[in-house]
Amino acid sequence: MALPFGVLAQDVAAPKEVKKEKKVLSGIQAELLRGPYLQMASPTSITLRWRTNVYDRSRVRYGESPEKLQYETIDSTLVSEHIVKLKNLKPMTKYYYTIGNHTDTTLQGDNENYFYTFPQTGSEQLIRIAGFGDCGNNSANQRNVRDQVIKYLGNNYLNAWILMGDNAYSDGTDAEFQAKFFNIYKDNLLKKYPLYPVPGNHDYHDFDSSTATDENKMAYYQNFSVPTQAEAGGVPSNTESYYSYDIGNVHFLALDSYGPDNKGQHIYDEMGEQAEWVKKDLKANSNKQWTVAYFHHPPYTKGSHDSDTESLLVKIRENFIKILEENGVDLVLCGHSHVYERSKLIKGYFGKEADYDAKKYEISSSTALYDGSKNSMPYLKSSSDKKGTVYVVSGSAGALGGNKATYPHDAMYYSNNKVGGAVMLEVQGNKLDLKWIASDGAIYDHFTMMKDVKKSDLEILKADKILGKSSSK
Known part of the structure; x- marks a missing residue:
């Protein structure tokens, strides 16, 4: 019935x-x-x-x-x-x-x-989420990345996929969304897997955001429906610019790192509407086992963009990401720079590349590869203190390449500007894995993070020869 x-x-x-x-x-x-x-x-x-x-x-x-x-x-x-x-x-x-x-x-x-449908909120069953950054340019790289993600999945289901901005080059018009996004993904990803996007600066080219805030005029906002009233979890944002939701035991924040709020303030304005909402949402969801934030502009990069010199990236690093770290965000995913870059588990680093001191800012010096290589213990975190965040730049799902003079960034354990790719996040219980799936099918980087590992379990991990020597603090 x-x-x-x-x-x-x-x-x-x-x-x-x-x-x-x-x-x-x-x-x-x-x-x-x-x-x-x-x-x-x-x-x-x-x-x-x-x-x-x-x-x-x-x-x-x-x-x-x-x-x-x-x-x-x-x-x-x-x-x-x-x-x-x-x-x-x-x-x-x-x-x-x-x-x-x-x-x-x-x-x-x-x-x-x-x-x-999504699993029950709080469920510890395995979930998969793919992340595409800077995808919509109608290139061979875009199609190759798409095909390799599908090949990796095989018969496994993708619970959701996310967009990290610049979803339709170069101006975010409706026609570009049709040709460079919807037509590319319509036969495989779009009709099977729920999509949760965020905008990038190119998505804003469809509308002069510097003079007005009527977001509904932008093709991006007309083309996507997002949970502004906490329909999928989190705290109501009352705006399509940013929102949150839950998948199993993971809480996601989807943020707008470019556009202004109703008062003309941006993500880096500590008293702005978005920053205040982020604080409120993270406080209300502090009981979630994992928290992932994603937005377009990265706080650390030396790829096609430079986080030392570009004003927006500097302001986000100096004024915003401390909110995420102080409220226990485990992973930050960004695009914008058309490369792949991944940090170790770090805390309190808000300066330029020259200021990076591994001994001062790394919670763990392990590679977290968890693959039998030397010093590959997973990053270990506690739900009680929540210290440490891993930062990932994955902006090569369509656009590709570029590097600044001091590439790779000193804070990044692994960087790649030669091939494109997308990230695959797999979470089950207290274990989180991220893999970077490249356009040639290789997984060039991956890491594992675990939470609330018991002392007895830790001893087993340390004794297991396949893990190598641990340097986790």
Whole structure:
């Protein structure tokens, strides 16, 4: 028996335009221009979006078997931007679906149209999240990175994927989003795996953010639906610019490192709306086992951008990331610089490259490779003191290359500007792994972090010869 499912729909047309399109509908069959793509996933809900060439009604049929789509959600509003929310779903359950209109017309739907809801919040089961930075440039590198991520997954499911900004080069227009983002990922990632994006500076080129703050004019904000009211966990942000959500035992903060808030302040303004919200959200979610923050502009890089000299990067490093560290953020993911760079577990380092002192700022001098090589003990953290953060720059999922005079940055254990790639985050219980999957299929860097390892377990780790000698403090 069907449950009383809810609907979220958006009518983007004025009344006169709707009336005009009603006449057009009588002789023209709606065609799919974009999507379907999955947004705002949670343990019990998900939002499906798609675009048609003419105004039409919206219908999603779904069920746990492709042969039995016994549920449906319908919205009779005439729109070309279709936004339908499915509610009352079961956690960590596979659903197949079709999209169409209120009649029997189906625009898309077969055995490859499916999604999994998120696991229950706090669950310690294995979850996978892929991270793409600076992806949308319609390059061979973009396609190769995409293909290698899919190859790595094999038959395993990707719980979600995230975007670290500059999602459509070079101006973030709707046409560029179509050609360089939606068309590239439509047949594999978009229709199966929920997406949680953040904007980059190129996404803001579609609108003059220096003179106004009407974010809805930007194609980025028109094209994505994000949880502004804590629909997927966290604290309500009341803005599409930044938000938070939970997947299993991981709390995510998706932040805007470029645009201004309603008062013209930015992420680096310590009393600005975003910084104040970050403090509030992290305090309210301090009980989460893992916390990951992602945004576009990195605090440390010597790739195609320079964190020593570029004003925005300097301000973020000096004025913002201390908020993340003081509130126990375990991992920070960024893009912007078209390379891959990864630090060790560090704390309290807010200066220029020349100021870096490994003895002063490294919580652990281990490589954390956890692969049998020398000094490869996992980074070990405690939920009680939460000291230490790993910083990763992964901005080569499309754009690629570049380096400054002093590349690689002294704070980075591993750097690569020769091949592109995306990050794969895998978390299970008290263990977090990150792998950098390159465009040639190789995993050139990876690390492991563990929390609240018991003394007895630590002795076993130290005694195990495959780990090498530990330098963890």
